[in-house]
Amino acid sequence: MWRDYFGPRTNLYGVDIQDACKACEKEGTRVFIGDQADPMFWEGVKEQVPKFDIVIDDGGHTPEQQRVSLDQLLPHMRPGGVYCCEDIHGFPNEFASYVHKLSHRLNDSKTIKENKDDNNRSLAGASNPFQARVNSIHLYPFMAFIELNDDRVTEFVAPKRGSIWDYEQR
Ligand SMILES: C[S@@+](CC[C@H](N)C(=O)[O-])C[C@H]1O[C@@H](n2cnc3c(N)ncnc32)[C@H](O)[C@@H]1O
Numbered sequence: 001m002w003r004d005y006f007g008p009r010t011n012l013y014g015v016d017i018q019d020a021c022k023a024c025e026k027e028g029t030r031v032f033i034g035d036q037a038d039p040m041f042w043e044g045v046k047e048q049v050p051k052f053d054i055v056i057d058d059g060g061h062t063p064e065q066q067r068v069s070l071d072q073l074l075p076h077m078r079p080g081g082v083y084c085c086e087d088i089h090g091f092p093n094e095f096a097s098y099v100h101k102l103s104h105r106l107n108d109s110k111t112i113k114e115n116k117d118d119n120n121r122s123l124a125g126a127s128n129p130f131q132a133r134v135n136s137i138h139l140y141p142f143m144a145f146i147e148l149n150d151d152r153v154t155e156f157v158a159p160k161r162g163s164i165w166d167y168e169q170r
Contacts, residue, residue, distance in 0.1 A: 003028070006054075013049050015059065037065040042072035051078045057085040063094035070099075074146065079133075083146040099144045103137040105130040112156065122160035127153050 003010055012029040014021065015036060025031045030049070034041035036059045055073050059065055066085050074083055088096050111125035132152045138145040 011050075013045075013052070015045065017060070036060060036069045037062070039068055039072055042069070046072070046076050049076075051076055051081075053078050053081050055081070055083045057083075058087065061087045061089070063098070066095040067098050070146075077148055079148055079152070080150040081148045083148075085144045086142065088142050088144060096139060096144065099137060099139060099146075102130075106134060106137065119160040121157050123158040124155060126155050131156075 002012055010028065014024060014029065014031040016031065016033060017035055019033055022031050022033060032041075032045050032048075034045070036042075036057075052073065055069075055077065057066055057069050059069070066088070070083065070085065077083065085095065085099075105128065108128050108131065109125065111128075112123055113125055114123055115121045132154065133148055135147045135149045135153075138147075
């Protein structure tokens with residue numbers, strides 16, 4: 001199914017805890033058998049595969065399995081990649097909370113400084129390592145998507161438009 005969707009030249013890597021899934025291996029498709037909640041299992045997988053463009057977690061669906069998989073695989077992804085986790089069920093859901101907490105790192109602004117004498121860099125500051133790599137985090141009903149930047153974002157710059165700030169007019 002994924003080869004039909006992504007194209008015949010796709011390299012597919014599957015993971016499942018059931019040995020029987022090894023039967024799906026063929027040219028261009030590798031299957032690793034192990035527990036997605038085990039960080040050591042992922043360490044072994046990562047030694048054998050190139051970095052991923054797309055990850056789709058449709059495994060055991062427990063928040064712990066989803067969290068460990070995300071922690072292990074997000075750093076093992078290529079720029080421009082997309083991480084997807086499906087079947088985030090239940091209210092409240094611990095994995096959804098974890099992803100939401102991660103998204104706070106996108107709003108880190110401690111390096112941002114005001115430059116009164118440079119309107120082109122009125123507000124500017126270096127990105128943190130998470131902001132450098134992660135473009136956006138989307139939470140939908142039952143699904144989460146994390147999109148990576150094509151190129152590392154090294155800083156954020158907000159030019160000042162116009163000549164007077166709104167608050168200066170009051
Ligand atoms: C909903 S099925 C999806 C299977 C496959 N992704 C598909 O779309 O056909 C969930 C799969 O996760 C596997 N699974 C359950 N717990 C797992 C775990 N701890 N680690 C890895 N795979 C697991 C199950 O064996 C099952 O095949």
